[in-house]
Amino acid sequence: MPYKNLISLKTLSDTEIRQILDIAAEMKRIIMSRVKRGPQLIGKDRA
Numbered sequence: 443m444p445y446k447n448l449i450s451l452k453t454l455s456d457t458e459i460r461q462i463l464d465i466a467a468e469m470k471r472i473i474m475s476r477v478k479r480g481p482q483l484i485g486k487d488r489a
Contacts, residue, residue, distance in 0.1 A: 446458065
């Protein structure tokens with residue numbers, strides 16, 4: 443999704459609004475979890 447001004451939601455499509463809400467939900471899940479690393483980093487160790 444290209445850069446959008448979120449001050450006016452009237453310019454966003456329903457799909458873009460749903461995408462923003464989905465991303466926000468995933469960010470909230472990561473922030474609220476005990477493990478602060480993203481799921482892509484869980485289990486990784488220095489080699």
